Amino acid sequence: xxxxxxxxxxxxxSRSIATYLAAGGYEGWKRALGLGPDAxxxxxxxxxLRGRGGAGFPTGRKxxxxxxxxxxxxxxxxxxxESEPGTFKDREIIEHDPHQVxxxxxxxxxxxxxxxxxxxxxxxFVRWATILEEAIGEARAKGLLGTNVLxxxxxxxxxxxxxxxxxxxxxxTALIESLEGKRGFPRLKPPFPAVVGVFGKPTVVNNVExxxxxxxxxxxxxxxxxxxxxPRNTGPKLFCVSGxxxxxxxxxxxLGVTFREIIEEHCGGVRGGRKLKAFFPGGSSAPxxxxxxxxxxxxxxxxxxxxxxxxxxxxIVLDDSVDMVAVADNIAHFYAHESCGQCTPCREGSDWCAxxxxxxxxxxxxxxxxxxxxxxxxxxxxGMTICPxxxxxxxxxxxxxxxxRAEFERRIADAxxxxxxxxxxxxxxxxxxxxxx
Amino acid sequence: MPKLxxxxxxxxxxxxxxxxxxxxxxxxxxxxxxxxxxxxxxGQCRICMVEIQGQPRLALGCATPATDGLVVKVETSARAKxxxxxxxxxxxxxxxxxxxxxxxxxxxxxxxxxxxxxRDTFTTHMAETRRTFPGYxxxxxxxxxxxxxxxxxxxxxxxxxxxxxxETAALTYKSRGNSEFIDTFDGRAFDDPMSACAAxxxxxxxxxxxxxxxxxxxxxLSSTPSxxxxxxxxxxxxxxxxxxxxHRFTPRENPAINATWLCDYxxxxxxxxxxxxxxxxxxxxxxxxxxxxWGEAIAALALELRAARPLRVVASANxxxxxxxxxxxxxxxxxxxxxxxxxxxxxxxxxxxxxxxWLHAADxxxxxxxxxxxxxxxxxxxxxxxxLYGGAGLTLILDAEAHPFLAGAEALQLLRVGATxxxxxCEHPLAGVAGWLLPAASLASDxxxxxxxxxxxxxFAAAFSPPGTVHRMPTGAMSPECPTIASPWGPPGEARxxxxxxxxxxxxLGAPNLDLASPAEVFTLMAQTDRAFAGLEWEALGxxxxxxxxxERQHVG
Numbered sequence: 002x003x004x005x006x007x008x009x010x011x012x013x014x015s016r017s018i019a020t021y022l023a024a025g026g027y028e029g030w031k032r033a034l035g036l037g038p039d040a041x042x043x044x045x046x047x048x049x050l051r052g053r054g055g056a057g058f059p060t061g062r063k064x065x066x067x068x069x070x071x072x073x074x075x076x077x078x079x080x081x082x083e084s085e086p087g088t089f090k091d092r093e094i095i096e097h098d099p100h101q102v103x104x105x106x107x108x109x110x111x112x113x114x115x116x117x118x119x120x121x122x123x124x125x126f127v128r129w130a131t132i133l134e135e136a137i138g139e140a141r142a143k144g145l146l147g148t149n150v151l152x153x154x155x156x157x158x159x160x161x162x163x164x165x166x167x168x169x170x171x172x173x174t175a176l177i178e179s180l181e182g183k184r185g186f187p188r189l190k191p192p193f194p195a196v197v198g199v200f201g202k203p204t205v206v207n208n209v210e211x212x213x214x215x216x217x218x219x220x221x222x223x224x225x226x227x228x229x230x231x232p233r234n235t236g237p238k239l240f241c242v243s244g245x246x247x248x249x250x251x252x253x254x255x256l257g258v259t260f261r262e263i264i265e266e267h268c269g270g271v272r273g274g275r276k277l278k279a280f281f282p283g284g285s286s287a288p289x290x291x292x293x294x295x296x297x298x299x300x301x302x303x304x305x306x307x308x309x310x311x312x313x314x315x316x317i318v319l320d321d322s323v324d325m326v327a328v329a330d331n332i333a334h335f336y337a338h339e340s341c342g343q344c345t346p347c348r349e350g351s352d353w354c355a356x357x358x359x360x361x362x363x364x365x366x367x368x369x370x371x372x373x374x375x376x377x378x379x380x381x382x383x384g385m386t387i388c389p390x391x392x393x394x395x396x397x398x399x400x401x402x403x404x405x406r407a408e409f410e411r412r413i414a415d416a417x418x419x420x421x422x423x424x425x426x427x428x429x430x431x432x433x434x435x436x437x438x
Numbered sequence: 439m440p441k442l443x444x445x446x447x448x449x450x451x452x453x454x455x456x457x458x459x460x461x462x463x464x465x466x467x468x469x470x471x472x473x474x475x476x477x478x479x480x481g482q483c484r485i486c487m488v489e490i491q492g493q494p495r496l497a498l499g500c501a502t503p504a505t506d507g508l509v510v511k512v513e514t515s516a517r518a519k520x521x522x523x524x525x526x527x528x529x530x531x532x533x534x535x536x537x538x539x540x541x542x543x544x545x546x547x548x549x550x551x552x553x554x555x556x557r558d559t560f561t562t563h564m565a566e567t568r569r570t571f572p573g574y575x576x577x578x579x580x581x582x583x584x585x586x587x588x589x590x591x592x593x594x595x596x597x598x599x600x601x602x603x604x605e606t607a608a609l610t611y612k613s614r615g616n617s618e619f620i621d622t623f624d625g626r627a628f629d630d631p632m633s634a635c636a637a638x639x640x641x642x643x644x645x646x647x648x649x650x651x652x653x654x655x656x657x658x659l660s661s662t663p664s665x666x667x668x669x670x671x672x673x674x675x676x677x678x679x680x681x682x683x684x685h686r687f688t689p690r691e692n693p694a695i696n697a698t699w700l701c702d703y704x705x706x707x708x709x710x711x712x713x714x715x716x717x718x719x720x721x722x723x724x725x726x727x728x729x730x731x732w733g734e735a736i737a738a739l740a741l742e743l744r745a746a747r748p749l750r751v752v753a754s755a756n757x758x759x760x761x762x763x764x765x766x767x768x769x770x771x772x773x774x775x776x777x778x779x780x781x782x783x784x785x786x787x788x789x790x791x792x793x794x795x796w797l798h799a800a801d802x803x804x805x806x807x808x809x810x811x812x813x814x815x816x817x818x819x820x821x822x823x824x825x826l827y828g829g830a831g832l833t834l835i836l837d838a839e840a841h842p843f844l845a846g847a848e849a850l851q852l853l854r855v856g857a858t859x860x861x862x863x864c865e866h867p868l869a870g871v872a873g874w875l876l877p878a879a880s881l882a883s884d885x886x887x888x889x890x891x892x893x894x895x896x897x898f899a900a901a902f903s904p905p906g907t908v909h910r911m912p913t914g915a916m917s918p919e920c921p922t923i924a925s926p927w928g929p930p931g932e933a934r935x936x937x938x939x940x941x942x943x944x945x946x947l948g949a950p951n952l953d954l955a956s957p958a959e960v961f962t963l964m965a966q967t968d969r970a971f972a973g974l975e976w977e978a979l980g981x982x983x984x985x986x987x988x989x990e991r992q993h994v995g
Contacts, residue, residue, distance in 0.1 A: 167614070184610075184611060189479065189480060189481045189498075189501055337615060337616060338614075338615060339614075339615070340614070340615035340616065341614060341615065342592060342611070342613075342614050342615045342616065342617075342618035343480075343482050343592075343594075344481070344482045344483070344484055345482065345483055345484045345485075345525050345528045345529055345591075345592070346484060346524070346525065346528055348528075348592060348615060348616055348618070349528035349529065349531050349532060349616065350528060351615065351616070352569070352615065352616035353528075353531060353564070353566065356566040356567075357565075357566065360565075360566070367565065369563065373563040373565075376524070376563060377563075379524075380521060380524035380525070380528070383495060384495035384496060385484060385487075385496070385521065385524075385525075386484070387481055387482070
């Protein structure tokens with residue numbers, strides 16, 4: 002497939018607006034301004050573009066939920082809080098082609114009639130926040146943003162807002178709270194952000210990659226976009242492959258390729274000729290898949306059918322040298338650390354799981370532990386919590402216990418501590434992140 | 439008006455009622471910890487999970503509005519029950535089992551729920567070390583609130599209280615996830631004017647009131663509905679007492695006045711109800727105060743009252759409507775004396791009602807509007823000085839605390855002329871000039887009504903009979919004797935509520951229409967004769983019901 006979202010990767014000076022304009026940039030924005038908001042929403046609906054942030058919700062439908070007759074302001078938020086373990090695609094887009102995102106934001110804002118858009122970017126992404134600021138400045142200087150854009154009478158301001166380092170702020174309602182200057186606690190839904198969002202106003206929150214697709218839909222048409230991938234799972238998708246493969250990295254492939262193709266053809270197979278043991282199809286919060294499931298298609302529906310999810314497309318590959326108890330322990334620690342602490346099952350359960358897995362890894366596992374883990378996971382997911390963070394740790398952990406139960410039981414029977422395989426952390430000698438901007 | 443079925447009971451509730459309240463109306467109990475009727479719904483504790491027929495996922499009782507035709511299963515749903523059990527297991531995984539030494543025991547929602555639903559069935563799978571917050575077990579957050587973070591179940595009620603009700607946003611979460619804890623914003627002292635309400639709303643023993651800690655186990659307390667005597671807003675309270683001692687005030691729900699809140703000033707007046715310096719009637723004889731019997735005192739006072747020319751009566755806005763009415767009828771109308779009710783300006787107080795509106799009061803009396811509505815002569819300090827100026831046959835001061843002027847040198851100078859009879863409870867300079875010193879009973883053993891600054895006539899009940907009255911001993915036998923100080927059934931003394939003394943005086947003075955047996959009878963008479971009380975009925979005066987569900991709702995706030 003010819004690259005779409007990553008077409009500027011490797012092009013010298015790809016970040017500048019001149020390069021972007023020379024490659025036909027902002028044509029989609031001009032076309033959108035001529036079409037009118039409703040036609041833009043229709044075009045995106047027809048393209049069957051689905052949200053790339055993890056949930057895979059149809060983007061056009063999300064836009065159409067914004068109340069038509071709302072009198073006050075509305076907002077568009079670009080979610081660049083890329084913090085899912087194993088995911089590094091948004092950074093890649095911003096690094097090489099920030100104007101693609103800016104143009105997508107402009108078109109989306111126009112479609113929902115928002116005059117203010119925010120880019121909520123992960124706090125650690127200082128460099129990419131600067132890149133976006135520069136790109137916004139360039140676009141504004143060309144009259145592509147600001148008041149009365151290109152004489153259309155439409156005003157648009159884009160602000161970059163850096164997060165403060167919480168995973169949970171990637172969840173759209175926690176992101177909104179954080180953007181408002183509050184503690185990043187997810188909100189109880191309903192009402193959904195499309196009705197009550199930033200500052201109580203209708204808000205659409207879209208992922209960077211989703212918005213980056215929008216200019217291409219506007220320039221090349223919905224039919225072209227829908228022709229990529231397979232029905233209901235259309236368009237190009239960035240897969241961030243990490244772990245035990247020979248060539249890890251970000252790959253742009255049409256939705257619907259198999260995981261085997263991603264791992265074996267594009268990433269050069271498992272490193273050192275070892276055997277594939279398991280892989281996470283969409284970041285660490287997606288239920289794990291075994292080597293037998295490698296022929297599943299990498300798209301939203303096929304993954305759902307296989308009882309996992311495509312999530313953000315962060316494929317984490319594990320070879321047969323990996324101990325699943327160590328993986329589970331690592332993941333449980335991440336979620337215990339990132340749980341916001343608001344609702345009971347996730348606050349108590351995530352830490353409890355981490356404690357149990359720590360104990361197992363230290364060689365003190367009990368026979369009842371796998372069942373206790375499954376019980377905790379069962380009551381932390383499927384609507385037991387306010388936001389999906391409960392599912393984010395419960396589903397992968399329970400999938401690991403279910404699919405690799407023998408390994409967990411062997412670890413308990415062995416009663417020997419796992420070797421510590423954590424990489425040493427080097428002291429940071431450069432400038433402190435967070436003070437550069 | 440949506441109509442829904444909860445556990446087989448059909449119920450019709452107002453639109454936008456949530457399932458917890460709808461179930462309450464249907465007689466089904468949905469447990470909750472973080473839900474509070476006057477705070478925003480956050481759905482944090484997850485214990486109110488219920489099953490709704492036709493929905494794949496369990497729903498939250500607090501966040502789901504009642505809609506027409508909903509079929510809700512609470513007790514009858516195995517799935518919901520299982521989920522609630524799991525939530526309890528999560529909560530108890532890290533909650534200390536220190537109920538025996540926890541001050542909240544007996545009025546703890548977590549304990550109540552545990553006892554109600556899981557008495558015999560609770561099992562935990564927890565084998566890990568319990569989470570603790572070293573150094574946060576006994577921390578003073580402010581002048582009145584003691585924090586034990588180990589017991590916190592992270593319901594955020596206290597935080598929401600400071601954000602939404604007292605509007606100081608003094609409390610906040612710090613840290614994240616399992617190590618999250620409650621702290622004051624910026625480390626400042628939590629000295630909110632309503633700070634103790636944070637302990638009221640705390641469903642567990644994480645926040646407790648410093649003044650009440652370890653004073654009394656909650657189950658020993660009896661609660662009597664009453665009205666806060668602190669200002670004219672008239673917050674509804676419970677007097678929590680045991681063995682004729684008042685231990686605390688707790689707010690009693692009244693959406694129109696104080697919702698479920700109480701300011702710290704009013705709350706901590708509770709201890710003042712136990713003060714009783716003067717125990718017996720006393721008469722000045724040859725410069726000394728001599729103990730007298732009530733019968734003797736009433737007969738002698740009646741004689742003096744008949745002869746007094748002129749008769750001056752200083753009433754008080756601390757007195758109930760019934761007492762003011764009796765005073766007006768007896769001293770004003772029957773004996774043709776002059777009456778005045780002195781009012782002093784007090785500190786500004788405010789209270790938030792159930793609609794979120796602030797009510798304000800600038801006077802420290804619970805019944806200033808009642809005195810006005812009874813048509814009494816309301817005077818300020820200067821007016822009181824004019825009122826007391828010049829000789830009088832007899833001056834009655836029905837409440838020594840009626841005005842700060844009465845404690846001043848000028849008042850004492852003025853009252854040295856002529857005879858004076860003073861009702862008082864605690865040490866007061868007027869004792870030095872009083873010819874008759876009559877012990878007044880506290881609000882806890884008085885009964886009657888106050889008119890709030892918003893014009894609502896509110897009834898308060900007597901928590902216990904006045905000291906020294908005939909009452910039952912623990913054996914059940916009648917005790918004619920005055921209890922001694924060491925006796926567990928009451929303090930000594932013969933202090934009597936004013937209404938009782940006034941009706942006795944009426945009998946003695948030949949005013950049989952005022953010789954009434956209870957404040958209820960006085961109120962009925964008052965309702966017949968006074969326009970301000972027309973149409974009101976004693977029994978119907980709000981908020982005195984004390985059934986279990988009502989009480990439960992009070993104590994969770």
